Amino acid sequence: MTYTDHDMAQPILTINSKYTPYRLQLTEGLHLKDDNWNFVSVDNNEQGTWPRVKGQTVAQIIPTWEHLEEDNIPTACPVRKITEVKPQVGWFELQEDKVQRMPPWRYLGLEIGKRTIVPQKLEIKAKIQTLADVHQLCGALNWVRPWLGLTTEDLAPLFNLLKGGEELSSPRELTPEAKEALEKVEHLMSTRQAHRCDPDLPFKFIIMGKLQHLHGVIFQWRNNIKKDQGREDPLLIIEWVFLSHQRSKRMTRPQELVAELIRKARVRIRELAGCDFECIHIPIGLRSGQITKAMLEHLLQENEALQFALDSFTGQISIHRPAHKIFNQDAKFTLNLKDVRSRKPLEALTVFTDASGKSHKSVMTWKDPQTQQWEADVAEVEGSPQVAELAAVVRAFERFPEPFNLVTDSAYVAGVVSRADQAILQEVSNTALFELLSKLVKLVSHREQPFFVMHTRSHTDLPGFIAEGNRRADALAAPAAMAPLPSIFEQAKLSHQLHHQNAPGLVRRFHITREQAKAIVATCPSCNQHALPTLSAGVNPRGLNSCELWQTDVTHIPQFGRSKYVHVSVDTFSGAVFASAHAGEKTLDAIKHLIQAFSFMGIPKELKTDNGPAYRSKEFCSFLQQWGVGHKTGIPHSPTGQAVVERTHREIKRVLNQQQPVLKTETPQTRLARALFTLNFLNSTFEFLNPPIVRHFGANPQLNIKERPPVMVRDPETGRTEGPHDLVTWGRGLIYLLVVLVLLISLTLGDMGIYMTDFDR
Structure with a gap:
């Protein structure tokens, strides 16, 4: 238990109160094994103002452990007895060497003067060898911070030495930054001090420092200094208030730091004086212009953390600093009061993000407002699903500087994006995560256009655009073995979007109805754009089996460049087609084409061509004789004799125009091969549902098995x-x-x- 005795005009920190103090301070440890406890009661008859000592004396009373009778329980007594020759309070007798009658009074590690309070001389151990040494040093410095104003920024190099290594004997060595911090600490210990409070002055609080190392000062301000006291400092610093070096959140907004400082300061002033501040100074600077009272009120209304910190506060809030060199030596901390995060959905592009820990895919997808086609951006990112989805969000902010809506199924990512504007990052051990968070904070803090972020639950069967976009993102992120299989109708639509086969081909492949297949083709914008009227098969002579009669001709496709001469051969029985792109239409090109066609469809019995010079040359006729192929030509200058191959020219060009490139750079041969795959393997007719390639090889007697062992x-x-x-x-x-x-x-x-x-x- 501690009892203080000092001049009434210079209290340490006491005020008039009708309540009796209940706090006891033990100066020696008690033996907890002693189970015979007696509790000291307070005499209610002595309630009133707190007793103030008058003799400039601070006494530390030594408790006794002797058994007390019921009649001699110690009670409060007049404080004048402390100054007697033999100090005695109640039933306790004070030791003479514990009584201090002249300043400075040493009390609980502090030296209390008539006006100031400084820590007792602190021995700084500069020789650091182990983790235990660093911890003891930081613990001692952390204790004297409230009176000396040692900021977190000043002590950060020393605090960083506490990281790493769990053994107390882990080796440590002072870095150059840590040595510089110790020198600054020694300088501040010799120059700074706190003050004893003036009971007639109200308490105030001011926030100082720079982001991210904000701190505050509890102070009193004397306005009535007389002329003969002109050199006296009007500022009375009571205590400094600091934020924790290790914050609980990885991302903290500046408004939350301000709110945390105010909360800690209000709790502390209630502990010290049992009252609240008269005024709280929040000197905020803007990137452009000056802050106004209306801006401050808007900030308080929009920020929940500040509302909780200022709950029940009846004092004033000022945006100005008192005129003092300590307050003006630091620039105002800067805030951007413009919030780019919209609280309501925007009429803009909507981007969906998702990620998978198994496939390591980081996905964002969106529907292009111009083409109404779904676009996607897929990347592989190592790490947890949260890290992969955070990478997708960063790519979204990099890709879309215009306003957009962000929809994610990760509550963690949605919360991070909501707090990213001007956020202060806590150091993260995961390097990849720290880099992504840093990029996100930079992108959002420097963003000009608004955005809206929304969290949605994944894997729902709800209808609508949001659920559809989320399902598409899930499908892109899922591993191939786990990707959800779409319905048969959706599979048919996806296949048609890639190959643009006709309706009979969809019926045969996916076993859907004719109406469904026709609806898919009818709703395809590419097929509608290049649709042609249906023509009958014609009356050209046809073969009775495959490889009996072929028609061959050349068509021009300008977008193929130098290889614009496309030689086409079609089997008149099955409809199987082979085409090859060449740089010319001479005899040599025609021979090259036929050799490739023979390797794909077999050797025909007869070949029908027009009467062009390439097909009438001796070299071409000799080539056909060599392969045992008959040759005949149609009517000169009449395309009707080649109606089958002419119709095939039209089909090839139509499919080429419908199909979109799969690769970034596709050669003419690649594009032509994709078109041939659609015509030979996917297209069919309602009369013959088998595709041309099946009819071609299934009806060829040369391909039947002759020997049955x-x-x-x-x-x-x-x-x-x-x-x-x-x-x-x-x-x-x-x-x-x-x-x-x-x-x-x-x-x-x-x-x-x-x-x-x-x-x-």
Whole structure:
């Protein structure tokens, strides 16, 4: 328990109060093992103003552990007894060497003068070797900060030495920055001091420093200094208030730092004096212009943290600083009161982001307002899903400087983006995450156009544009094995967007109705743009089987450049097509084309061409004789004899115009190959649902299996071997046999290990 005695005119920090103080300060440790406890009571008859000592004496009373009777419980007594020859308070007797009658009074590590308070001489251990040494040094400096004004920025090099290594004996060495910080501490310890409060003056608080190291001062201001006291400083610094070096949040907005300082200062002044501030000075600077009272009121209304910090505050809030060199030595901390984050959705582009930890994909997708097509930006980012999605958000801010809406299914990312404007970053051990956060803060803080951020729940089956965009982002981010499979109708739409096959081809491939297939083709803007009237098959002579009669001709496609001469061959029976791009239409080019066509579709019995010079040359005729191909030409200067191949020219050009490039740079040969794939493998007719390539090779007698080797069959149940039986077909891993009058059963072919599943004959 501590009892103080000093001059009434110079109190340490006491005020008149009708309440009795209840705080006791022990100066020696108690033995907790002693279970016989007695509690000191306070005499209610002595309530009134707090007793103030008069004899410039500070006494530290030593508690006793002797058992007390009920009749001799210590009670409060008049303070004049402390100054007697044998000091005694109640039943406690004071030791003579504990009584201090002249200033400075040493009390709890402080030297209290008539007007000032300074810490007692602190020994700074400059020889640092271990983590324990650094911790002791920082602990001592942290204790004297409120009276000396050692800012977090000043002590940051020393605080950084506490990081890393969990062992107390971990080696440490003072860095040049830390040595400079210690020198500054020694200078401030010899020049700075706090003051004893004046009970007649109100308390005030001011926020000082620069972002990110804000601090504050609890002070009193004397306005009634007489002329003969002109040199006396009107400023009475009571205590300095600092923010924690290690903040709980990775991203903190400047308004939140101001609110935290105000909250700590108000709590501290209630502890010291039991009252609140008369005025709080918040000298905010703007990037352009001067802050007004209306701006400050708007800031207080919009910021929730400041509202909580100033709850029940009845004093004044000033945007000006008192005229003093301590307050004016630092520039005002700058805030940008313009908030680029909109609280309401914008009439602008909407960007959806998503990420996956398994596929490491960072995705953003949006619907282009001009083309009404969905665009996407996919990148691979190592790290957690939050880091990958944060990378997608950073790319979105880099790509879209104009106003846009951001929709994310990560609550963490949505919160980070909402707080990024002018945010102060806490140091993060994850280097990749720290770089992304730094980029985001810079992009948002320097952004001119507004944006809106929204969090949505993922994997919902809700209708509407937001759910659709989120599903698209999920599908792009999901691994290939886990990507959600769209419906059959959606698969047909996606396939048509890529290949632009006709309606019968969609019916055959995806087993949808004719109406659905026609609707897909009808709603395709590219197909509508290049749609042509349907023509009949015509009356040109056709072959009865594949490779009986071909038609060959040349068409020009200017966008192919030097390879604009496209040679085309079509089988008149199956409709299978082969085309190749060349730099000319001479005999040599025609021969090259036919050799490539033979390797793809086989050798025809007869070839029909026009009567152009390339096809009438001796060299061309000799080539056809060499391959055993008959040749005939149509009516001179009449395209009607080549109607099948002319119609094929039109189809090739139509498909080329419909198909969008898949690669950034596609050669004419690549584009032509994609068009041939659509015409040969995907397109069909409602009369013949099989595509041309199936009709071509399925009806070719040259491709049928002529030899059916007999095979023996062993029944695995009875162990009997039967046969021989004719082989119907074979392939890698499986063969199919024709067994008369019996059902095929599970078969095993000797040592080949070929297993078959039962099926009916």
